[in-house]
Amino acid sequence: MANVDAALATAFGTLVTGTFLVGFIKHLGGADIWIGLLAAIPSLLGILQIPGGIIGRSFPSYKRFVLPGGLIWRLLYLPVIFLPLLAFDSTLRLWLLAGCVGLAAASVLFVTPVYNDWLAEMVPSNSRGWFFSRRNAIATGVGATAGLLGAVILDAFRGAKMEATGFTVVFAIGFAFAILSLIPYLKMHDLPRAEPIKQNLWDGIRAMKTPFADKTFNKVLVFLVVTVMGQAFAGNLFGAFALETLDLPFTIIQLCAFTHAAGNLITARFWGFLADKYGNKPILILVGVGLTLTPLMWLFCVPGATTRNAVILLTFHVLVGAIWAGVALCQFNILLATAKPADRSNYLGAALATQAITGGIAPLLGAELMSTLRGSMSAEMAYKWVFAVTMIIRFVAIFMLAPVREEGALKVRRALKDLSKVSPKGYRAMRELARSDDPEAREIAISDVGTKNFSLAADEIIKALHDPSPRVRRQAASSLAMLADPKAAQALIHMLEDHPDLVEEETVEALGLLGHASAVRPLSELLRSPRSIVRRAAAKALARIGSDQAIAPLMEAAKEPGDPDLRRASLQALRQLGAREAEGVIGDSLFDPTPSVRIAAAEAISELELRGSHAFVRQSLNYYDDEASCEVAYALGAIGNHDDIPAILRIAQKSVSIITRRRCLLGVARVLGVEREVYRLMLTEGMSRDAALLEQVKGVSKFNQRFHEALALYSSGREVEALSLLCEPDPVLRPLAEAPVEESFLIAACVMAKRVG
Numbered sequence: 001m002a003n004v005d006a007a008l009a010t011a012f013g014t015l016v017t018g019t020f021l022v023g024f025i026k027h028l029g030g031a032d033i034w035i036g037l038l039a040a041i042p043s044l045l046g047i048l049q050i051p052g053g054i055i056g057r058s059f060p061s062y063k064r065f066v067l068p069g070g071l072i073w074r075l076l077y078l079p080v081i082f083l084p085l086l087a088f089d090s091t092l093r094l095w096l097l098a099g100c101v102g103l104a105a106a107s108v109l110f111v112t113p114v115y116n117d118w119l120a121e122m123v124p125s126n127s128r129g130w131f132f133s134r135r136n137a138i139a140t141g142v143g144a145t146a147g148l149l150g151a152v153i154l155d156a157f158r159g160a161k162m163e164a165t166g167f168t169v170v171f172a173i174g175f176a177f178a179i180l181s182l183i184p185y186l187k188m189h190d191l192p193r194a195e196p197i198k199q200n201l202w203d204g205i206r207a208m209k210t211p212f213a214d215k216t217f218n219k220v221l222v223f224l225v226v227t228v229m230g231q232a233f234a235g236n237l238f239g240a241f242a243l244e245t246l247d248l249p250f251t252i253i254q255l256c257a258f259t260h261a262a263g264n265l266i267t268a269r270f271w272g273f274l275a276d277k278y279g280n281k282p283i284l285i286l287v288g289v290g291l292t293l294t295p296l297m298w299l300f301c302v303p304g305a306t307t308r309n310a311v312i313l314l315t316f317h318v319l320v321g322a323i324w325a326g327v328a329l330c331q332f333n334i335l336l337a338t339a340k341p342a343d344r345s346n347y348l349g350a351a352l353a354t355q356a357i358t359g360g361i362a363p364l365l366g367a368e369l370m371s372t373l374r375g376s377m378s379a380e381m382a383y384k385w386v387f388a389v390t391m392i393i394r395f396v397a398i399f400m401l402a403p404v405r406e407e408g409a410l411k412v413r414r415a416l417k418d419l420s421k422v423s424p425k426g427y428r429a430m431r432e433l434a435r436s437d438d439p440e441a442r443e444i445a446i447s448d449v450g451t452k453n454f455s456l457a458a459d460e461i462i463k464a465l466h467d468p469s470p471r472v473r474r475q476a477a478s479s480l481a482m483l484a485d486p487k488a489a490q491a492l493i494h495m496l497e498d499h500p501d502l503v504e505e506e507t508v509e510a511l512g513l514l515g516h517a518s519a520v521r522p523l524s525e526l527l528r529s530p531r532s533i534v535r536r537a538a539a540k541a542l543a544r545i546g547s548d549q550a551i552a553p554l555m556e557a558a559k560e561p562g563d564p565d566l567r568r569a570s571l572q573a574l575r576q577l578g579a580r581e582a583e584g585v586i587g588d589s590l591f592d593p594t595p596s597v598r599i600a601a602a603e604a605i606s607e608l609e610l611r612g613s614h615a616f617v618r619q620s621l622n623y624y625d626d627e628a629s630c631e632v633a634y635a636l637g638a639i640g641n642h643d644d645i646p647a648i649l650r651i652a653q654k655s656v657s658i659i660t661r662r663r664c665l666l667g668v669a670r671v672l673g674v675e676r677e678v679y680r681l682m683l684t685e686g687m688s689r690d691a692a693l694l695e696q697v698k699g700v701s702k703f704n705q706r707f708h709e710a711l712a713l714y715s716s717g718r719e720v721e722a723l724s725l726l727c728e729p730d731p732v733l734r735p736l737a738e739a740p741v742e743e744s745f746l747i748a749a750c751v752m753a754k755r756v757g
Contacts, residue, residue, distance in 0.1 A: 001184040002119065003135050008181035010139040011146035015174030016077050017101075019253050020150060022239040024083075024097070024167050028090040033367050038236070041098060042105035044360030052349055056114030063190035066118070069111030070185065074178040076104035081171045084164040109356065113349035120336050120344060121191050133272025133329050137265045140325070144254075144261030146177065151254030158250070210343060211350035216405060220338050221354050223400040227288070227331070228358040230394035234386055235363025237370060238298060241383040242313075245303050252310050256317045263321025271326040277459055280330040280337060281406045287326035288398040294320045295387040303380060337406050366390070439469035446472065450479025458485035465495055465507075474506040481510035489516035496522040500529070505537045512541025520545060524553035527566070536569040543573035551579045558585050564594035571597065575604035587613040590620040595628035602631040606638035614639050621647055630660035637667025642732060645671055649739040665743055672732070674750035681746045690715065693746070697753040707752050714745050723748060 014020075025034050052069075059065040080100050083093050123131045150170040157166025211217050242248045274283050297316040301309040339347030366386055373382035446464055461483065464476035477495075480488040492511050496503055496519075508526060511519040519541070526538035539557060542550035551574065558570035571589055574582045587610070589601035598620065605613050617636045621629060633651040636644050645668050652664035662682055669678040677696060684692050700707050710726035713719075720740045726748050727737035733751060736744045 001188040002122070003138050004184035005181050005188065006135055006139045007142035008177050008184070010143035012074070012077075012174045012178035012181060014143040014147040014257075015150045015170050015177065016080060018236070019147075019239040019242075019250065019257075020154070020167070020170055021101075022236045023154070023243060023250065025094070026240070026243055027084070027163055027167065028094055030090075030094055031371070033364075033371065034094055037364065037367075038098060038101060041102045041360065042109070042356070044357055045102060045106045045109055048106055048110045048353070052110035052113055056111065056117070059114070060193050061190055062114055062118035062121075062193065063188065066111040066115045067185070069107045069109075070115075071182070073104045073108035074175070074182070076100050076107070077171070077175055077178065081168055081175055084167040084171075109352075113346075113352060116332075116336075116348050116352075117344050118191060125337070127276065130269075130272045130276055132333060133268040133270075133275070133325070136325060136328050137268030140261045140264040140268075140321070144258045146173075147254045147257045148251070150174070151250035154250045211339075211347045214340075214347075217338060217340075217347065217351075219403045219405070220334065221351065223397070223404055224331075224351060224355050225358050226393070226400045227397035228355050229362045230390060230397045231291070231327075232359040232362035233366040233393055234295065234390045235366050237363075237366060237383060237386055238295075241298065241301075245380050245383060246301055246306070246309050247303065248306065248309065252306075252313075255310075256313045259314050259317040260321035260324070263318040263323075264325040265321075266318075267322040268325050268329075271329050274326075275330055275333060279406050280334040281401060281404055283326055284330045284334060285398060285401055287323050287330065288394070288401065290319070290323040291327055292391055292394040292398070294323060295390050298387050299384050334404070334406060338404070439467075439472050442467070442469070442472050443475045446475045446479050450475075450482040458483050458488060461485075462487060462491040465491055470502075470504065473502070474504045477504065477507040477510040481513035484514060489514045489519055493519055493522050496526065500526075503529075503534060505533050508534060508537035508541050512537075512544035515545050517545060517547050517549070520547045520549045524550060527553055527557040527570075532563055532565060535563060535566045539566060539569035539573045543576040546577060548577070551577060551582060554579070555582050555585045558582070558589060564592070564597050567592065567594070567597045568600045571600035571604055575600070575607055578608060580608055580610065583608075583610045583612055586610060587616040590616050590632065591623065595624075595626050598624065598628040599631045602628070602635035606631075606635040609639055611639045618644070618647065621651065625654070627660065630655060630663040633664045634667035634670070637670040640671060642671060645735045646739060649735060649741060649744075652741045653739055661741065662743065665741065665747060668736075668744075669747050669750070672747060672751050674747060674754055677750040677754070678746050681750070682743070693749060697749050700749075700753050700756045703756055704752065707749075710745075711749070714749075719743075719745050726752070 021038060025038060056062075056065050077100065080097060083097055086093060088096075150173060153173075154163075154166040154170050157163055157169065212221070239253065242253050271283065271287075294316075297312055297320075300312055335348060335351045336344070339351070366389075369389065370382055370386050373385055377385075442464065446461055450461070458480070461476050461479050462485070464472055465480075467473050467476065477492060480492065489511065492507055492514070495507055496511075503526070508523065511523060523538045523541050523545070527535055529535050529538065535557070539554060542554060554570045554573050554577070558567050558574065560566050560570075567589065571586060574586065582604075586601050586604045586608075589597055590605075590613070592598050592601070602617070602620075604610070605617065614636075617632060617639065620632050621636065624632075629651045633648045637648055640648075648664055648667045648671075652661050652668075655661035655664060666675055666679060666682075669675040681689060681692055681696065697707070697711065706729070707726060710722040713722035713725060719742065722745050723737045723740050726745075727733035727735075733748050736748055
């Protein structure tokens with residue numbers, strides 16, 4: 001009902017103000033100052049919103065307080081219907097018009113803060129973007145349609161040389177919309193004010209000072225002054241320029257309003273979505289840049305080129321409508337967000353009054369500048385200079401928003417970053433997600449959003465964590481990890497803490513990928529989960545986060561007797577965390593009965609170079625003879641010495657896999673300081689290996705005949721003989737000849753090359 005009321009009231013306002021009012025002033029022969037004055041009077045009377053907001057707080061009913069002001073506002077336009085037909089002097093009719101407009105504005109502005117406070121109470125704060133964007137879109141669409149209808153009617157009467165009658169008919173249709181709007185208003189559900197505040201006159205006057213004494217809110221007021229100055233400076237001069245200089249028909253002017261409304265309607269939901277997601281401040285800065293450029297289109301319009309002017313204005317008004325949709329929504333919502341809830345109507349009254357007074361002064365200044373410029377240049381250039389000054393003021397207003405602090409609003413850089421990722425496919429996936437009632441379709445849409453990195457949909461994905469379908473919840477967690485939204489970590493932690501039995505592996509993995517330290521505690525608790533898959537996922541996630549706080553719980557998990565997979569995952573996590581303090585636990589794990597656990601322990605020892613575990617590594621090689629031995633042998637090479645080479649080669653000789661054999665040989669190469677060179681050769685084969693080996697040992701044979709002969713033997717496939725010839729005389733390399741293993745010659749050759757080098 002509130003939205004229907006707003007739509008019909010907007011249709012009323014469209015037909016009795018704006019371009020039609022400017023046209024009527026021009027019809028009566030009014031000068032520029034009358035155009036500015038009729039725009040300024042309602043704004044200047046906005047000061048009444050301050051006492052209105054204070055007095056309205058004492059009424060227990062919102063609806064009853066607002067009704068008289070709204071009714072008088074409508075009725076005062078009844079005399080305006082007859083003004084075009086009265087045979088009074090034009091100046092007298094202009095004064096009567098100003099009187100009706102002024103009194104009507106005074107009556108409605110007195111109750112406006114309480115009406116807005118009423119709406120704010122109806123709508124939850126996290127849905128105001130959603131609600132007011134739709135409200136503005138509906139009102140704009142209906143208003144534009146009514147305006148187009150009025151323009152067609154007025155142009156028809158102008159064509160018949162009955163312009164005065166045309167204005168009467170248009171104003172009468174507007175008044176009919178005004179009366180119709182009362183019907184949905186009366187059907188609106190009233191809300192009792194929680195704590196009416198009754199004050200005497202002096203207390204009320206003192207209360208008026210409260211918003212202006214609030215230093216935080218003062219920054220909002222400063223922004224309002226400058227931004228409204230920029231918005232209202234040209235006032236109705238855009239319409240006057242269209243009528244006087246460009247000589248455009250009312251129909252084209254209202255078609256511009258129609259395309260303006262189209263842009264508003266197309267983007268209203270989008271702005272509402274962005275305002276709820278990022279806050280009003282960053283969106284205001286973005287649309288403020290666009291608002292600065294909106295007068296630019298008028299600078300390209302020239303008299304006598306009606307078709308060209310129409311194309312420019314009709315096209316660009318779509319963009320202008322889109323920008324104004326964001327401005328209208330966020331500029332009002334930032335007042336609701338920064339006003340103190342307990343005294344909201346008073347704060348709104350102060351803000352709207354400041355806005356109104358500025359909006360009253362600005363068009364007067366614009367009209368005065370226009371009158372001054374007329375004396376030194378053509379009307380066309382005078383109008384365009386006013387529009388250029390308007391652009392400058394709007395640009396300055398953007399910087400006035402920087403000091404304003406809005407609770408919960410994100411940084412502009414973050415909003416820009418997310419908006420830069422907007423794509424038609426991503427937006428379509430988000431819409432599919434919002435509309436779909438099929439779990440499989442929702443899962444696909446969530447996956448698409450994550451794949452496209454469509455950050456704007458993060459809130460929708462977070463909501464999907466509570467979806468009744470497990471498959472949807474799993475995909476939501478995975479997609480959140482890809483989107484990396486700051487709120488995602490807390491949402492996932494909430495799932496861990498409040499719904500532990502519903503936690504899936506994907507939820508835990510997503511927390512690890514997001515890397516927030518706040519997830520360490522709940523993930524550590526999951527190391528004791530009754531589900532083994534969740535325990536292992538928690539250990540992996542803790543490793544990805546990289547916090548030292550995870551070391552102690554991971555050390556405990558590494559000793560868990562009943563879950564070898566958890567022990568393995570915990571050891572791997574400790575390795576990734578570089579937890580040298582866990583050396584004791586890691587060393588003990590070399591004697592775990594499960595090979596995979598010993599492999600993880602050996603890998604940790606070699607990577608962290610835990611030399612204190614040397615004895616444990618040697619003992620483990622003696623105790624076990626299975627697939628884990630190759631990794632333990634490599635660990636011995638990482639922390640051992642030349643005396644350990646025979647033990648490593650013994651394991652290499654037993655290896656039946658090329659992978660395990662090469663791992664052992666890399667252990668020997670590490671002891672001898674040629675691991676990198678040998679590893680590079682192992683990555684090649686056939687003739688490419690021969691070429692790489694020759695490149696590696698280039699020049700050695702010139703200084704060592706024995707090496708030259710050994711290389712010839714190796715090239716002919718007699719590796720054992722080559723090893724014997726090359727290594728037997730050398731005490732360091734002799735173990736390679738005593739326990740020959742395929743590819744050992746690569747180690748000996750690299751050692752010789754390094755010595756010569």
